[in-house]
Amino acid sequence: MLYGIGLGGFVDGIALHQILQWHHMVSDVENYPVTTVAGLEANTLGDGFFHLATWFLVLAASITAILSWRKGHLAPTWSFHIGLVLAGWGIFNVAEGLIDHQLLGVHHVRDDLGGPLSWDVGFLVIGGLLIICGWLLYKRGLRALAGSVRSAGEDSRNMCASE
Numbered sequence: 001m002l003y004g005i006g007l008g009g010f011v012d013g014i015a016l017h018q019i020l021q022w023h024h025m026v027s028d029v030e031n032y033p034v035t036t037v038a039g040l041e042a043n044t045l046g047d048g049f050f051h052l053a054t055w056f057l058v059l060a061a062s063i064t065a066i067l068s069w070r071k072g073h074l075a076p077t078w079s080f081h082i083g084l085v086l087a088g089w090g091i092f093n094v095a096e097g098l099i100d101h102q103l104l105g106v107h108h109v110r111d112d113l114g115g116p117l118s119w120d121v122g123f124l125v126i127g128g129l130l131i132i133c134g135w136l137l138y139k140r141g142l143r144a145l146a147g148s149v150r151s152a153g154e155d156s157r158n159m160c161a162s163e
Contacts, residue, residue, distance in 0.1 A: 002064060004088020004134070006057030011089070012096065013054065016109065017047050023111040025050050025100075034111075074148070080141025086134030093127025 016022045025046030026032045032046075033039040069075060076084075101108050101120045108115030109123045 001084045001088035001091070002057055002061035004085040004090070005092045006054045006061060006088075007085065008089030008092035008130075009050065009054030009057065009096075012092070013047060013051050017050075021112065022109060023107040026106045027111045028105060028107045028115055074145065077141040077144045077148075079137045080145055083134045083136070083138030083141055086130050087138060088134070090127045090130030090132075090134055093123060093130060097124045097127060 017024050024034060024040075024043030027034050027039075027043055031039075032042040034043055097109075097120060100106050101123070109119035110116060113119070
């Protein structure tokens, strides 16, 4: 899930902040208009700290995964892993959409259009769908993982019985 939160932040920052330039971290704050050099500097700095935070989330996810595998835990199935990544991405979207877009109002999905609410609502809906689809995929992977653990246990009992 940490991978999803971090990578979801990267997708948001790279696609919406840098490539499409729909908004930046504080682009809807009156003191930091993106139409001035000082405003762009403040927004670029905010975007940089945002990317740094998402990088640390991906690093934490990598460390967690490596530590788990070193302890001998089974590697997750693809659906287990991708499901949690999608759910994490959705959690990022919902948290960011509620906190930054609605509560703090520091930016909206489309500040270049004056921040219409429909884009913010759509962002939240996409986040919700990512959570639902990701969770369903994760549960499917969890069932498959549980089945492989049961099979491995039966195989080891059968091997012991045959010896």
